[in-house]
Amino acid sequence: MRIFSLILCQLLCIFAAAVAADEKPLATSAKLTGLLAATGPEGKPVLSPEDLAYFDGLNDHLKTLLIKILALGLRPQKMEVFLQDNCVLCHTDPEVQKPGSLFTLSPVSSNSPAPHLNLGELVDDVHFRRGLSCAGCHGGDPASDKLEHSFVKEWPGTGRDKDRGWVPSFCARCHSDPTFMNKFNPALPTDQLAKFKESPHGKLLLETKDPRAPNCVSCHGVHGIRSAKNPLSKVYPKRVHETCGACHANSETMAGFKLPDGSPLPTNQLAQYKTSVHGRALLERGDLGAPACNNCHGNHAAMPVGLSSVSQSCGQCHAGNASLFDGSKHKQAFEEHKWPQCGQCHGHHGIVKTSDSLLADGPGALCTKCHQEYAKDKPECRATATYFYTSLTQMDQAWNGFGVTAEQLAMKGLDVDPIHHKLNELADSMKQARSHIHSFSKTGFERVAAPGEKAVQSISALVEEAKAEYRLRQLGLLASIALIAFVMLTLYLKLRRLEG
């Protein structure tokens, strides 16, 4: 049996993918027949008559199943596991199963009666790939061909669909056991259940027993659970926002939940995030360094966003700005007012690219808005903001202007490498200066902006030098043309005299 399965699987792999893809294996029996009649290099049939007879003796369901399984592209050893698992044999048989318990190979749609019963998803499941079969979760003996429903007794009896509070503990049987998990992935944490219990999600599920509360399968899926590094996983960074948004962007699901201040929990976070600088970086440019929901809010802990939580998570990436802020006067002021540190100025989910206009006096300016209300007695603050704004604007204009000039000079054939080096110095200085705004200190800002101002002066001198060089070239050309024209005239006159 084992040898037969291995040989047959290897042979049928060649054709089965196309055949099984449209789930009409019996309609392409001509191909299958040809494959079964295949011969080896010496002309001998690969399958013996006994093997062929055994295959012929299989019922249509088993033949169909074999073709389906071959289409999944599994290694022969894995296919063998599948073919010997009575759970699979039974739950893929349409004559025995109802739609609610029948595994298919068709693409899953939201209208499918049992969207979690997909053979393709099951094969991709990280548990199945590591050797955990149906019985590993559902219980029972897959080798037994006695089809008794009593083997689901390890599961909760009635009501397990209504109250999903048992799911986290069930998954934690393995996932909270470090000794067990070390055999598969020592890097995987085993404190998910503990964190989940302390989270708002966990409390909603286990204490309030809210049917809307999420459990493990809400985010990770059922039979198609994949590693978070797999792009098809529901918790892959580029898909986390859809997973969280399935509830948090649904106003019906979130109806009745409130913020600590009593206002309704908003459901526009996903829409805001998609237009934010983080959302665009992750979703449009595919930059996996950009944060998704879980990078700021946590995974299983899903911490509530309190006064200090956002600033702590911002500092994980924006460490420089965070440490500058922590040493500034604003830190104490923000704590006194109980304002979220970074979020107060930059927003939460809809964070957009900052511009220097935030420092200015006009509309969109942040400093003026707050200081007019809360720091009227500190006019030096306004002067500092104006100084920041003026400095940065001047450097930015210089960078843009000289960049264009450098391109024009390059097209004229002049050497613009020294200008580009200085422009890079200017850009570095501007980056540091913009970061130092978070110190709200004029001295600190001046120190990092000084190299930029020097670079501007150097670039100006270099540009003038290049322009002077170009004028010299034009002058040289004019002189050469004049000389050549003079020689031409001389020659012409000589020719006329000779032929005259």
Place this chain on the structure above:
Amino acid sequence: MFWYYLGGTTMFFFMVQILTGVLLLMYYQPGEATAYESIRYLTTKVPFGWLMRSIHCWSAHLMIISLVAHMFSTMMLKAYRPPRELTWVTGYILFALTLGFGFSGYLLPWNKLAFFATSVGTDLVKSVPLIGNWMLQVLRGGPDVTANTLYRFFALHVVILPLAFVALIGIHLLFVQRQGMAPPLGARVPPRGMKFFPSFALRDLLLWLFCFMVLLVLAVFVPYGPGIPGMDWELGEKANPLAPAFPGIKPEWYFLWEYQLLKEFPPHLFGLEGPQLCLLVVSLLLGIWAIVPWLDRQAQREQPSPGFSDFGWGAILFLTFLTLKAWDIGATGSATSPASLKAISWICAWWTIAAGVVIVGVRFWVHRHRWFLFMGAALLHVVLHGLLGLSYLLAGAIAAILVLGAVTACIFRDDRRQANAGGSR
């Protein structure tokens, strides 16, 4: 007659190439780690280094323009007729050597454009039957474009081709000096013609000085070329053999017609690979071009030969259409999408037809020509492919069959007329 000076201007540009080439040679160092850097150093740090490189690049392109004009003017004036057949042949070889100069010199800066253009260009060689792969290995110094390719292209560009070129120019000029320049067919020639020295030489020198002036202006004001694909020599980035070719890469403008013709052939046709068949067609066309002095019987008899003038103009239209298509003129969005390809064919067809109409008009009303078979075939080809949407090869085959049939009929009719004229005497 202005046409008689074009050979001289070509030689002038070649002399400029020698002079500027020697100066560049003092700083250029061939090698993967030094070629690009030495040119960068030359153009940024060496006094007037930028000027020498700019003049060298402009002079190369102007030399080829002048050479093509010289070749076609020779064609139209029938200057290849006896006893000047070998002058035509040596000129033909000089043309091939000049293209070799352009191709070998293009790689020397070892920048991205040069590297990939050379990879694509040398790849065509392997389509030669039987010895293709061997030729490729010899040309590249290995299976791929590497430093070995750079070294041998440098040797070609700086030693082998100049020696061959100078030798052939010597022979070419010797023929011209011994046989004199060919007057136009039927023109009245003064008993002694124009003395080469001082009359022709001084006139030549005047034109050379003018060309030099134009060269200087271009070199100073447009140092990196006019920015047309295939005529752009900004140094850019250093070649990275491990990087993929960047999209839209094109060879130099004088190779664009062949590059476009290659793209028109399918992967396989008549049992041969597309590039092989294309190479065969191009070889056939160039072969016909080489033996024109022996094909043109009318010119041999000092009789007007409108057919071959028409052949020349037809060739110009053929090359123009392909070159315009290669520049993707009229592309909408991506140049490789089917809609864009159709738009390119359409626009380029109209431009070629416009040029054709102007040329036909001038030939008909000004020069009183009445032979338009080849030009007609070229324009028919353009109409069938560009306006009616037939494939390039099918349109070409239809036009070729029609023109061959018409030419055969004309030859047959002329032979009969001559036979009748001979018989009636």
